[in-house]
Amino acid sequence: MTDLYKLTISEAAKKLKTGEITSLDLTQSCLDRIAEVEPKIQAFITICNQSAISQAKESDRRRTENKPLSDLDGVPFAAKDLFCTKGVLTTAASKILNDFVPDFESTVTKKLLDAGCVLLGKTNLDQFAMGSSTETSAYKTTKNPWDLARVPGGSSGGSAAAVAADECIFSLGTDTGGSIRQPASLCSVVGLKPTYGRVSRYGVIAMASSLDTIGPITKTVEDAAIVMNVIAGIDDKDSTTLPNKTPNYKKSLAGDISGLKIGVPKEFFGQGMNSEVEKIVQSAIDFYRRNGAEIVEVSLPHVKYALSVYYIIMPAEVASNLARFDGIRYGYSKIKNQKSAIKNLEDVYISSRTEGFGDEAKRRIILGNYVLSSGYYDAYYKKAQQVRTLVKKDFEKAFEKVDILITPVSPTAAFKIGEKTDDPMQMYLSDIHTVPINPAGVPAISIPAGFTLDNLPVGIQIIGPHLAEESIFKVANAFQQATDFHQRKPKI
Amino acid sequence: MVDKNIKSTNNSWVANVAQLARIELTNAEETKFAGQLGAVLENFELLNQVYTDNVEITAQVTGLTNVFRSDEVKNPAGKKSRDELLSNAPEVEDGSIKVPGVFQ
Structure with missing residues (x-):
């Protein structure tokens, strides 16, 4: 069989189990596909040709011995280059980590490797996950497989484009x-942001620790549930992981949506929204109405402040997290690159950081230190933390009335490369519908919901209460079972 | 809130904060960042519309407190793990990271 790279996880797992294909067939097919389309897409920073082949052979050996590590044994995936991978270059798409090879494995990649999955490579992102287009990467800009002149979204743009272009069976973001959901929407793939604390952050280079989440980017909702079954759960290396038992997410896919109460928050529609996007989201809502769900208009009065809250709290945490990059222990260092120019220890800090960080990282470090500085702390940081409480309560109140919320993911389809790079505020506004979810900590998914007249993908966002990933999967899968948007492929 | 005029008419706050963050900016970068971040700071003024007296802060959303794990050594230290940890350091001497002096 040819075109194995097109398989979903669920399809691949079945064929591997019956022996119809080997992991080597599948892995080689993905590597060939990468070689074919990567010159156009530029989704990867590192491609692990050799180790992927040897992992695939190991998997096939286990299969022949009837000792597969899991149903996913032998399925190839790609990880955003923010996940520390033992022995594999990990850059965060920043020059300051241009030669960093971790000596440890992130919990999530370890869980997947322990399940027998094959690591194909590390995908491009906005530097330190700061951006909405992959354009702040120090290495390359990933192209949207649906239109190579447009961005794939970000920051997990490489991971989303790699799945959309069938360069891997699934990926991690x-x-x-919004760094999983917005690129998923712009590339027509499925992207889940789990509840904060549901998936371990250990070994993932931190951006804003109270907001960062890890999740799958897949071709179907079913695949997202399959990956969550492997990666979710408590981790003693991440004290923010939740002790709640992890359900079997696959079981949630078959649920009935009739009688379900779906809230449509009015604040997510209107101003700045592209009319084609609005039409697509409305037609998805109509689908649920036709299928017996009750559609209720709700209000989240504080979400209009969420972007301001986010751009205070996030940079504050960035300023703290990125203080560790100092040219002393790992990463880009003036000591290594031009030792003669150094007079003292402070020179190492200043020159390594100045030369190593890109503009967006510098902007956020400066903004973060500013909002935390004496005299501004109460006015900015504390105020933002208080409004965060109000945003979180808005969601809690809404979920007293409805089971689930449906909104747009992004106000527009994919924008042109270079369109927003000179105006950070415009770039930040492209996340206006995804940002409010993170301060609240609730789960949300983006699924393919249609295409504009220019054939650009548009997703919808399905938001659930705290730890309600199962409801999200049920609602998302009902739509996917009745539509074929997720099956359409870009012509590359 | 903060006096808006200070930051919109003067780039010095950018230079001051950058220096504290150990980042050097050229004059051109300073002007560029001040303009770009000025627009972001203006957006923060929106928060003045929200009444927050007596509203608790949210620093994290898990509700978890005092999370402990047992104090067990899982990866016994040894030369191999020390060398692995040091393998990314720019300069190493006798199993330690070497840095230039604080004063010169």
């Missing part, structure tokens, strides 16, 4: 303010 991170989401601090």
Whole structure:
């Protein structure tokens, strides 16, 4: 069989189990596909040709011995280059980590490797996950497989584009303010941001620790549930992981949506929203109405402040997290690159950071230190933390009335490369519908819901209460079972 | 809130904060960042519309407190793990990271 790279996880797992294909067939097919389309898409920073092949052979050996590690044994995936991978270059798409090879494995990649999955490579992102287009990457800009002149979204743009272009069977992303959901929407793939604390952050380079989440980017909702079954759960290396038992997410896919109460928050529609996007989201809502769900208009009065809250709290945490990059222990260092120019220890800090960080990281470090500085702390940081409480309560109140919320993911379809790079505020506004979810900590998914007249993908966002990933999967899968948007492929 | 005029008419806050964050900016970068971040700071003024007296802060959303794990050594230290940890350091001497002097 050819075109194995097109398989979903669920399809691949079945064929591997019956022996119809081997992991080597599948892995080689993905690597060939990468070689074919990567010159156009530029989704990867590192491609692990050799180790992927040897992992695939190991998997096939286990299969022949009837000792597969899991149903996913032998399925190839890609990880955003923010996940520390033992022995594999990990850059965060920043020059300051241009030669960093971790000596440890992130919990999530370890869980997948322990399940027998094959790591194909590390995908491009906005530097330190800061951006909405992959354009702040120090290495390359990933192209949207649906239109190579447009961005794939970000920051997990490489992971979303790699799945959309069938360069891998699934991938991993991170989401601090929309970095899984927005690129998933712009590339027509499925992207889940789990409840904060549901998936361990250990070994993932931190951006804003109270907002960062880890999640799957997949071809179907079913696949997202399959990956969550592997990666969710408590981790003694991340004290913010939740002790609640992890359900079997696959079981949630078959649920009935009739009688379900779906809230449509009015604040997510209107101003700045593209009319084609609005039409697509409305037609998805109509689908649920036709299928017996009750559609209720709700109000989240404080979400209009969420972007301001986010752009205070996030940079404050960035300023703290990125203080560790100092040219002393790892990463780009003036000591290594031009030792003669150094007079003292402070020179190492200043020159390594100045030369190593890109503009967006510098902007956020400066903004973060500013909002935390004496005299401004109460006015900015404390105020933002208080409004965060109000945003969180808005969601709690809404979920007293409805089971689930449906909104747009992004106000527009994919924008042109270079369109927003000179105006950070415009770039930040492209996350206006995804950002409010992170301060509240609730789960949300983006699924393919249609295409504009220019054939650009548009997703819808389905938001659930704290730890209600199962409801999200049920609602998302009902739509996917009745539509074929997720099956359409870009012509590359 | 903060006096808006200070930050919109003067770039010095950018230079001051950058220096504290150990980042050097050229004059051109300073002007560029001040303009770009000025627009972001203006957006923060929106928060003045929200009444927050007596509203608790939210620093994290898990509700978890005092999370402990047992104090067990899982990866015994040894030369191998020390060398692995040091393998990314720019300069190493006798199993330690070497840095330039604080004063010169």
